[in-house]
Amino acid sequence: MTYSHFMNESQTLKAERKIKEKTARRDAILKAAKDAFFKNGFMETTVEDIADSCGLAKGTIYLYFKSKxxxxxxxxxxxxxxxxxxxxxxxxxxxxxxxxxxxxxxxxxxxxxxxxxxxxxxxxxxxxxxxxxxxxxxxxxxxxxxxxxxxxxxxxxxxxxxxxxxxxxxxxxxxxxxxxxxxxxxxxxxxxxxxxxxxxxxxxxxxxxxxxxxxxxxxxxx
Amino acid sequence: MTYSHFMNESQTLKAERKIKEKTARRDAILKAAKDAFFKNGFMETTVEDIADSCGLAKGTIYLYFKSKxxxxxxxxxxxxxxxxxxxxxxxxxxxxxxxxxxxxxxxxxxxxxxxxxxxxxxxxxxxxxxxxxxxxxxxxxxxxxxxxxxxxxxxxxxxxxxxxxxxxxxxxxxxxxxxxxxxxxxxxxxxxxxxxxxxxxxxxxxxxxxxxxxxxxxxxxx
DNA sequence: ATAGAAAAATGACTTATAGTCATTTTATGA
DNA sequence: TCATAAAATGACTATAAGTCATTTTTCTAT
The missing domain is CATH 1.10.357.10 (Tetracycline Repressor, domain 2)
Incomplete structure (x- = not known):
């Protein structure tokens, strides 16, 4: 409570960093997806391919995108x-x-x-x-x-x-x-x-x- | 052997009819496919849908077409x-x-x-x-x-x-x-x-x- | 008419993959 | 250091493409 103004500030920073991290991960997924889609086209690329090539599990992809x-x-x-x-x-x-x-x-x-x-x-x-x-x-x-x-x-x-x-x-x-x-x-x-x-x-x-x-x-x- | 020339003639007719039947069935499949694709698009139409709606089994479709x-x-x-x-x-x-x-x-x-x-x-x-x-x-x-x-x-x-x-x-x-x-x-x-x-x-x-x-x-x- | 062969049709099965969700791991904050 | 929240996981479910051994139908020769 005492340091609430600091806390708010640091919380804001934290929140910003969180958002940045989220965006970075999203971009990493998109980068991997780009490579996969460029190489094999839409139909023959699997979500698992994309997940593998950016070192994530398939389920994680679905935390960032609703569908292929x-x-x-x-x-x-x-x-x-x-x-x-x-x-x-x-x-x-x-x-x-x-x-x-x-x-x-x-x-x-x-x-x-x-x-x-x-x-x-x-x-x-x-x-x-x-x-x-x-x-x-x-x-x-x-x-x-x-x-x-x-x-x-x-x-x-x-x-x-x-x-x-x-x-x-x-x-x-x-x-x-x-x-x-x-x-x-x-x-x-x-x-x-x-x-x-x-x-x-x-x-x-x-x-x-x-x-x-x-x-x-x-x-x-x- | 004796009637070979007749047989050849009738065989030709038979073969022609066969081809006609094949074409007719192919067309029936295409008609069913048209309805299904028009209704649900490519991705959301299944080969089974097509087969069902023209009264054939899925396997039969693949005798007429190599793929969806x-x-x-x-x-x-x-x-x-x-x-x-x-x-x-x-x-x-x-x-x-x-x-x-x-x-x-x-x-x-x-x-x-x-x-x-x-x-x-x-x-x-x-x-x-x-x-x-x-x-x-x-x-x-x-x-x-x-x-x-x-x-x-x-x-x-x-x-x-x-x-x-x-x-x-x-x-x-x-x-x-x-x-x-x-x-x-x-x-x-x-x-x-x-x-x-x-x-x-x-x-x-x-x-x-x-x-x-x-x-x-x-x-x-x- | 009938047996036996050939052609056509079948649908259970295999394989593959999109998407889910209960569980685990990691990060955060007091 | 512990409790809570956020993030990540991957086994699991559901669905559908495509296969193929088996069954059904059609044809042919006698």
Whole structure:
């Protein structure tokens, strides 16, 4: 009682440390999960694999995540956050909308090359069959991060309209179209590595640039 | 021996009937599987569910399909074939490329509205984690059907170039871009029904038409 | 019609894994 | 140092994919 103000202070510190430790452990689990999912995919990774590779018992994993799906979707959010960070860097330049979009595409493509497996997680996590097994809260945070990425596109397009290089149009709608186009192309390429070349016969980088050209052509003032 | 030529004939008939019966049973399984997958999704449908609902034992299912994934991917191929049929109908009109593309989009959207669950199957079946558990042969046939759909777009764009309404461009590449854009948008809408409206705030039909307008704007001769 | 062979179907069984929970271990605080 | 709370454990339960020895049905030759 006498030292209650100290105690409160130290209790606060303790509590903070506890939270930090919890977060650290959660991150360790996610790191192990990332390795396992990257290596063997969602279906063929077991929760025990993940537990083993971070030196915990299976039951412990369930103290941090409600289900295998929740681990997976948490990883997706991490992937989206990484992507968002990269996109923000590219978008911060003082260029016009036009040039920023090319830069964003370059960043996006580079991110894809370095993080193909993350794209697979994003792709599968977006499916209703996975999502139905995940809490609304977790979904919301992933949706918000994806939304932030779209917001960056939105800003770039807005800038282009303001500067007069793009025609008057709904930037949010345009951003969604561009996002869908680029993701659709990547997904198509990701779908089947074996048959890929023979289906399209076009290099991904080339078709991505062409698609942006086409998009900008439609967006520019004639 | 004496009647060997008759026997051969009747044997051929018998064999044909056998094949027909096999196909019919396979189709019955696929029909039951469709209902089950539509209702409960991939993860929460069991092979026993499928077997029960078409009055067969679980083991019998495995005489017709190598795995649950193969049933699923076979359904995807069926879905793509339906879509292809619809698209062919729309594309057979004697219109110019421009108008055909609008028609194709309308057909595609209508198909989506009537077959949302098929889209989910197509979406999930396209994922490497599902595909890795499916035989190359089966994958090839699904890839070919998807390819045929793209071919229809390709033809329409070619026609537009020939008639002079579209600029000189690689029609195959343009077809892939259009396909990716439309699928990307639908996927985005399919991803999360709960948050959908608040993310995009745009009706799907409207944004699909807008995206085609933008695409055509980029494609048309200025 | 019938026996014997071939084809098709069966479902109990094996194996694997997600998720639980009573018990044990570790950390905290007086 | 002990009591209490928090964290971790892993044996256990439940469920479901896929197998295969056995049974049932269909076909064929006489």
């Amino acid at each position: 799906e929740e681990i997976y979707v948490s990883l997706m959010t991490k992937g989206l956050e990484l992507l968002k960070k990269e996109m923000l860097k590219a978008a911060s330049a003082e260029y016009d909308g036009d040039k920023i979009l090319y830069q964003l595409l370059a960043i996006y493509y580079k991110f894809y090359l370095k993080n193909r497996k993350y794209f697979r997680i994003i792709f599968l996590s977006s499916h209703p069959d996975v999502r139905r097994r995940v809490s609304g809260e977790l979904l919301k945070s992933s949706v918000e991060t994806a939304n932030d990425c779209l917001g960056i596109l939105n800003d770039a397009i807005k800038r282009g309209i303001k500067s007069g290089s793009f025609k008057q149009t709904d930037p949010w709608q345009a951003a969604n179209i561009l996002w869908a186009m680029v993701n659709g192309l990547i997904m198509k390429y990701e779908t089947d590595p074996i048959y890929r070349e023979e289906i399209v016969g076009i290099k991904l980088e080339k078709i991505l640039i062409e698609s942006l050209n086409l998009f900008l052509d439609g967006l520019r003032i004639k | 994934e193969e049933i699923y991917v076979s359904l995807m191929t069926k879905g793509l074939e339906l879509l292809k049929k619809e698209m062919l109908k729309a594309a057979s009109a004697e219109y110019d490329g421009d108008k055909i593309l609008y028609q194709l989009l309308a057909i595609y959207y209508k198909f989506y509205l009537k077959n949302r669950k098929y889209f989910r199957i197509i979406f999930l079946s396209s994922h490497p984690d599902v595909r890795r558990r499916v035989s190359g042969e089966l994958l090839k046939s699904s890839v070919e059907t998807a390819n045929d759909c793209l071919g229809i777009l390709n033809d329409a764009i070619k026609r537009g170039i020939k008639s002079g309404s579209f600029k000189q461009t690689d029609p195959w590449q343009a077809a892939n871009i259009l396909w990716a854009m439309v699928n990307g948008l639908i996927m985005k809408y399919e991803t999360d029904p709960i948050y959908r409206e608040e993310i995009v705030g745009i009706k799907l039909e409207k944004i699909l038409i807008e995206s085609l307008n933008l695409f055509l704007d980029g494609l048309r001769i200025k």
